[in-house]
Amino acid sequence: MSELMTALGLVLVLEGVLYALAPGGMKSVMRSALETPDQTLRIAGLVAAGAGVFLVWIIRG
Template sequence: MTELLSALGLAIALEGVLYAAFPGPVRRALMSLAEISDQKLRMGGLAALALGVFLVWLVRG
C-alpha cells in the first residue's frame, strides 16, 4: 500500500510540474481533448495503461 501511495504521489507531483512550468500549453492540450472522439480517447487511455504496466513490469521484474 505504501508503494501505491508513493506512485500516486509521484504522478501528482509530475503533473504539477507540467502545470507550473507550462500552463499555456497544458491548457491548450486539455481544451483540445474536447474535440477528440470518445473512441480515440479510450484507445489513447488503453495505450497509456499498457505502457505504464509494461514500465512497472520492466522495472520491478
C-alpha cells in the same frame, strides 16, 4: 501500500510541474482533448495504461 502512495505522489508531482511550467500549454491540451473523439481518447488511455503496466513489469520483474 506505501509503494502505491509513492506512485500517486509522483503522479501529482509530475502533473503539478506541468501546470506550473506551462499553464498555457496544459490549457491547449485540455481544449484538444475536448475536441478529440471519445474512441480516440479511450484507445490512447488503454495504450498508456498498457505501457505503464509493461514498464512496471520490466522494472519490478
